[in-house]
Amino acid sequence: MIGERYLEQRSALTKVLGSLVALAQQIHAPPEITQHLRDLLSSLAEPLTLVVVGEVKAGKSSLLNALFGQEFCKADVLPATDKVYVFKYGDPPRDIPVSEHLTERFLPVKFLRDFQVVDTPGTNTIVAHHQQITENFIPVADLILFVFSITNPWAASAWDMLRLIGQQWRKNLVFILQQADLRDPGEVATIIRYLEQTTLQILGSSRPVFAVSAKKALEAKLSGRPLDQDPRWTESHFGALEAWITRTVQESEARGGKIQSIVQTGQVLLASIRDRIRASLEMLRSDQEKLARIRGSLEARKAQTLRQLGGFVREIEIAYDECRERGEALLEERLSVGRTLKMLIGAGGTEKEFQDEVQREVKAKVQDQIEHAVTLLESDLRSIWQDLQERVRAQFETDPKLAVRAVMPGFLSQRQNLLQRLELTLLEQTSDAQIKQQLQSLFGETTRWLRIPTGVAAAGGVFTIIAALTHTAILDVTGTLAGVAALTGTLYAVIRRRKTLREYRRQMDEKRAQLTGAVEQQLRQAVDLYYQEVSQLFAPLESFCTAEAQRHLPIQQELDAIERQLLALRPTEGK
Numbered sequence: 158m159i160g161e162r163y164l165e166q167r168s169a170l171t172k173v174l175g176s177l178v179a180l181a182q183q184i185h186a187p188p189e190i191t192q193h194l195r196d197l198l199s200s201l202a203e204p205l206t207l208v209v210v211g212e213v214k215a216g217k218s219s220l221l222n223a224l225f226g227q228e229f230c231k232a233d234v235l236p237a238t239d240k241v242y243v244f245k246y247g248d249p250p251r252d253i254p255v256s257e258h259l260t261e262r263f264l265p266v267k268f269l270r271d272f273q274v275v276d277t278p279g280t281n282t283i284v285a286h287h288q289q290i291t292e293n294f295i296p297v298a299d300l301i302l303f304v305f306s307i308t309n310p311w312a313a314s315a316w317d318m319l320r321l322i323g324q325q326w327r328k329n330l331v332f333i334l335q336q337a338d339l340r341d342p343g344e345v346a347t348i349i350r351y352l353e354q355t356t357l358q359i360l361g362s363s364r365p366v367f368a369v370s371a372k373k374a375l376e377a378k379l380s381g382r383p384l385d386q387d388p389r390w391t392e393s394h395f396g397a398l399e400a401w402i403t404r405t406v407q408e409s410e411a412r413g414g415k416i417q418s419i420v421q422t423g424q425v426l427l428a429s430i431r432d433r434i435r436a437s438l439e440m441l442r443s444d445q446e447k448l449a450r451i452r453g454s455l456e457a458r459k460a461q462t463l464r465q466l467g468g469f470v471r472e473i474e475i476a477y478d479e480c481r482e483r484g485e486a487l488l489e490e491r492l493s494v495g496r497t498l499k500m501l502i503g504a505g506g507t508e509k510e511f512q513d514e515v516q517r518e519v520k521a522k523v524q525d526q527i528e529h530a531v532t533l534l535e536s537d538l539r540s541i542w543q544d545l546q547e548r549v550r551a552q553f554e555t556d557p558k559l560a561v562r563a564v565m566p567g568f569l570s571q572r573q574n575l576l577q578r579l580e581l582t583l584l585e586q587t588s589d590a591q592i593k594q595q596l597q598s599l600f601g602e603t604t605r606w607l608r609i610p611t612g613v614a615a616a617g618g619v620f621t622i623i624a625a626l627t628h629t630a631i632l633d634v635t636g637t638l639a640g641v642a643a644l645t646g647t648l649y650a651v652i653r654r655r656k657t658l659r660e661y662r663r664q665m666d667e668k669r670a671q672l673t674g675a676v677e678q679q680l681r682q683a684v685d686l687y688y689q690e691v692s693q694l695f696a697p698l699e700s701f702c703t704a705e706a707q708r709h710l711p712i713q714q715e716l717d718a719i720e721r722q723l724l725a726l727r728p729t730e731g732k
Contacts, residue, residue: 159224159399160205160406164271166416166726167201173722174198174423180715181430190426197419204245205406208275208294211304212315216335216371220304221274223371223395224402226378229266230276243294244274299406300329307336307368310348319359330364331401332356337368338392367398420727427723431716438709440572445702447552448695454548455541459688462537466684469530470677474669476526480519481665487514488661527676534680538687545691549580571705575698582694 174197181191207224209217218230230244240258247263254260275294295301305315332352337345345368352366374395377387384390406412553576 159402160271162403163205163407163412163416166407169722170416170419170423170726171198171201173719173726174201174419176715177423177427177430177719180712180719181426184430184433184712186430186433190429194423194426197422200415201419204269204271204273205299205412206273206275206294206297207300207302208277208298209302209304210277210315210318211302211335212306212309213278215304215306217276217302217304219371219375220302220333220335220369221276223369223374223378223393224399225266225268225272226375227266227268228375228379229264229269230274240278241294242276242278244269244276246270298329299412300331300402303330303332305332305334305352307334307340307345307348310334310352316355316359319356329405330360331398331405332364332366333398334366334368335371337394338370338373365401367394367401369394369398371395417727420723424720424723424727427716427720431713431720434709434713434716437705438713441702441706441709444553444572444698445706448699448702451545451548451552451695452692455688455692458541458544459684462534462684462688463681465537466530466534466677466680469534469680470673473523473526473530473676474673476522477519477665477669477672480522481662481669483518484665485658485661489658523672531680534684538684541691545694546580549576571701572698575701578697 174194178191178194178198181194207221209221211217221230222228240260243255243259243261244266245261245263246266246269248265250265251263252260253263275298303315303319334345334348334352340348349366349368353363356366357363370393372393373389374393377384377390377393377395380387380389384396390396
């Protein structure tokens with residue numbers, strides 16, 4: 158089919174532009190980009206225009222039927238008037254008069270979707286109305302087919318029409334000798350030389366001349382056999398004409414130039430879309446790097462907090478040891494020989510006084526130290542909100558390099574919304590009331606819980622002492638009943654006193670380990686929960702970055718594929 162390569166290229170370009178339009182709509186590209194792409198598609202869909210000029214009975218209709226392989230234009234059915242018919246695609250078939258000398262004829266013929274055919278009744282009848290034809294069709298014609306009958310190639314009206322067309326449109330002009338099978342090859346060669354000479358005189362340059370038999374070409378096409386196996390196709394010499402028409406349409410400024418121009422414009426629009434994708438991806442990568450830095454900062458800050466927590470626990474141990482040493486001194490004083498003997502003869506109450514005094518000492522110092530540690534920890538963690546707010550403002554300010562480049566509208570609005578929500582949350586968290594409420598919820602219950610092991614540790618150590626003393630008292634009372642063993646009982650009491658002090662120290666050390674272990678565990682849990690909640694503030698932005706990166710990847714891959722297709726359609730230099 159004539160113009161096949163051009164039509165294939167146009168079809169391929171139409172698909173590429175359609176994909177680019179769909180992609181532009183998917184990423185919500187600016188309306189002007191999408192509309193420009195649609196305009197390119199509309200201009201690309203314009204049919205090729207062929208204008209057929211020649212004398213009446215020159216075989217113009219037969220030529221058109223052979224070119225398109227279908228008898229859509231009945232030969233000799235049009236009256237020999239000066240009316241011009243423009244064949245266009247349409248269903249149902251109908252004629253629409255445009256003027257006294259011009260009628261548009263719509264036919265449901267498939268090739269008319271790609272071709273608009275202007276059929277003139279004869280040069281001897283249209284010269285009087287040449288202006289309308291030259292103004293309406295010649296300028297936009299992709300090809301002007303000048304048809305001569307081999308039986309009468311000397312008609313003066315044809316040359317008059319050629320002079321009226323002038324030299325301006327000679328690039329799209331081809332001469333066709335119809336019914337060439339009615340003359341022998343020698344005569345045909347003579348007529349071709351005549352046409353070439355006359356054309357050179359009128360136009361100043363030669364144009365191709367093809368001698369064909371449209372009748373045989375149409376018979377070969379309608380036979381259903383492969384053309385290269387049908388002798389009628391070879392005898393028609395139609396192949397050379399179709400090849401020239403196809404090449405001319407492909408390389409013409411009007412069509413080949415339009416293809417090249419549309420490809421170039423498509424590449425520009427694609428680059429604009431790609432810039433938006435790249436800007437979005439750059440911002441995503443930048444945001445992910447910033448989030449990673451904030452994560453790293455939070456991890457470092459958490460490690461610092463845990464180191465401080467170790468220091469707090471050590472201070473609690475020191476306070477507990479001071480209480481133990483104080484209790485040990487009191488116990489040593491209370492367990493002097495004289496007071497031990499008083500305990501032996503029943504002057505009780507001392508152990509209760511000691512127990513109360515040690516317990517008050519432990520609770521006063523250790524509990525105060527625990528609450529002081531929690532207060533310092535709260536103060537340290539309180540500053541994190543302010544630091545985060547300042548870091549978010551500094552990190553997520555728009556990059557000046559990206560500010561001048563447009564990004565995908567949907568992406569930018571979602572990102573800004575997430576950042577605003579994050580900044581609002583941080584702003585709310587920096588208020589004293591909010592921080593106090595949050596930290597109290599973390600440490601309040603912990604502090605209350607820690608009062609229990611403190612008291613247990615103090616009481617446990619004292620109860621150990623009282624049990625030991627009671628046991629000693631029982632043994633010593635047993636000794637006094639002997640009457641003669643008072644000195645032995647006293648010595649035994651001294652030995653028990655030393656043993657009691659050692660047991661007291663051991664028990665208090667054990668309770669200290671239990672207490673500080675419980676305190677450290679509770680504070681670590683509170684700190685972990687705190688940093689987990691802080692970290693969760695950035696989870697929506699991280700999820701958004703991950704999802705957008707995954708969404709952008711296939712879009713970028715599709716853009717790459719479209720770009721390769723456009724490059725393949727772009728004519729190479731010298732083609």
